[in-house]
Amino acid sequence: MKQMPLTIDILNYGLELSMDFGENWLQPINERLSSVFPNLSAQKLEECHLICKTVNKMGNRYVQENPVHTGTEITFIAFEAFEKFMLNKYHWVSAKNLKRLYSQSCYYAYK
Structure with a gap:
């Protein structure tokens, strides 16, 4: 059986799941992703989980490591630069x- 590839839609859905708060906060997305995409292999589910985890870490780190100093205040880098x-x-x-x-x-950088 041919493996289902990780499409843009699957990756974005996985990324959305990876940013959940509440009971799913920082939890693996594999099981929730497989309920919507049952044809994904365990390997592809884990691959998507790891990609989404990396994207989250990259975004968090970029905001945290690039504060904008305006006088005595520290604000966050503009969304356009982040994007x-x-x-x-x-x-x-x-x-x-x-x-x-x-x-x-921004929330995590503020904490």
């Missing part, structure tokens, strides 16, 4: 997921 950086590495990330990842990355 350009992330899309250069992960061209498949949807606009919706980019906005959510930026928001979460």
